């Protein structure tokens with residue numbers, strides 16, 4: 279037992295060094311550090327941490343295995359609930375999930391559950407240990423649209439039940455946001471994401487890339503002509519929102535999606551890449567979520583001075599605490615309680631600055647957060663030569679438009695039952711950001727899991 283009130287610190291790249299490279303910031307625990315941190319877990323009889331985990335990983339069980347130095351055993355425990363532990367251990371907002379509930383967090387610091395999960399998953403990969411096994415073929419075929427965390431999880435769970443599963447993915451590489459959105463310095467692609475996708479393939483899942491459902495073929499084609507018994511839609515929420523302010527279509531204004539896709543998926547930061555990326559000397563990122571932090575830290579690594587302009591205060595920043603902390607350490611400047619109202623453009627239609635309105639916080643709004651209100655007349659000009667809009671995303675309307683009988687809500691999100699993913703259309707299930715709007719990796723995985731069970735129940739006449 280380790281009675282320390284504070285967690286074993288995790289090794290990280292120095293802030294000054296990492297601000298100039300795309301290597302992973304957090305270096306993770308070594309064997310001794312992991313066991314020492316595992317020994318802080320009280321192995322609670324009623325583990326509150328598990329209640330905070332959207333896929334209910336048996337947390338005290340896997341931590342006990344680490345204490346016993348049985349890391350393969352720990353990997354087996356995690357694999358019962360999660361298909362992407364090396365990813366989740368890195369990107370889940372643990373402070374509001376498992377770690378937010380850990381009893382050790384009441385008087386001191388919560389057990390570092392995320393870093394321990396990552397340690398186990400990295401060990402398994404480095405030792406070629408694959409915990410999950412494919413099921414006996416049952417002769418039924420399921421199509422999965424999208425290869426993000428929801429699609430990969432649904433496909434993996436169905437393959438474990440013996441289904442013949444094909445994922446259809448619009449991009450040339452599988453992984454969804456894990457590949458095109460979240461940068462290398464938080465989630466290495468070749469070292470971490472790709473092997474985790476390979477594990478799903480080892481269960482027999484086929485991945486057909488460069489197929490846009492709604493263009494290359496439709497959901498009705500899959501069900502009526504291609505012999506699929508059911509479809510899962512995990513197409514995410516990749517359509518960026520803009521502010522509709524003057525100057526927004528100028529050169530030098532990117533959506534965060536475009537900026538990150540160029541850099542992450544197309545590797546524009548490498549000298550040998552075919553895809554170009556333009557980064558200014560002084561970049562303004564508008565927004566305060568994980569996407570804004572990723573865009574800001576990417577622009578910084580490409581050599582810019584970066585300002586994050588956010589209309590609420592630090593307390594309301596939706597990004598993970600760790601990401602905000604890392605961004606500050608690296609030298610990102612936060613201009614809080616401020617909101618752009620116009621983008622200034624030069625004679626060549628390039629961005630040259632912004633008009634910014636200062637804000638104050640009013641009463642809480644429907645989301646429970648205090649509403650930002652303009653301070654009348656309090657505006658100023660900020661010079662910049664590039665703007666990255668990171669205001670959130672919505673689902674692409676293509677699937678809705680090409681699938682008769684598939685209901686969506688006023689935000690364009692597919693309507694699906696939370697418990698099993700069933701949509702308004704028979705044999706069609708959905709989950710992840712396509713249903714909830716932009717959310718988290720683990721919620722998308724939870725939805726993929728629930729839908730796999732829903733599809734299994736449906737195809738076996740239990741629903």
Ligand SMILES: Cc1cc2nc3c(=O)[nH]c(=O)nc-3n(C[C@H](O)[C@H](O)[C@H](O)COP(=O)(O)OP(=O)(O)OC[C@H]3O[C@@H](n4cnc5c(N)ncnc54)[C@H](O)[C@@H]3O)c2cc1C
Nearest residue numbers: 424426427428448454455459491514710711717718719722
């Ligand atoms: C920059 C960024 C940073 C983030 N950081 C975090 C974080 O730190 N922690 C966290 O928990 N979450 C984070 N998120 C959110 C998280 O990544 C998403 O909630 C999660 O990936 C949603 O998973 P999904 O499977 O629903 O969709 P996605 O990951 O979006 O995958 C959908 C896939 O479907 C494909 N697709 C779409 N339409 C079609 C079609 N018609 N035909 C075929 N394929 C199609 C897309 O190309 C994509 O590959 C971040 C998101 C972004 C953009």
Ligand code: SF4
Nearest residue numbers: 319320322327380381
């Ligand atoms: S709540 Fe914290 S101390 Fe208790 S079992 Fe979970 S991780 Fe261990």
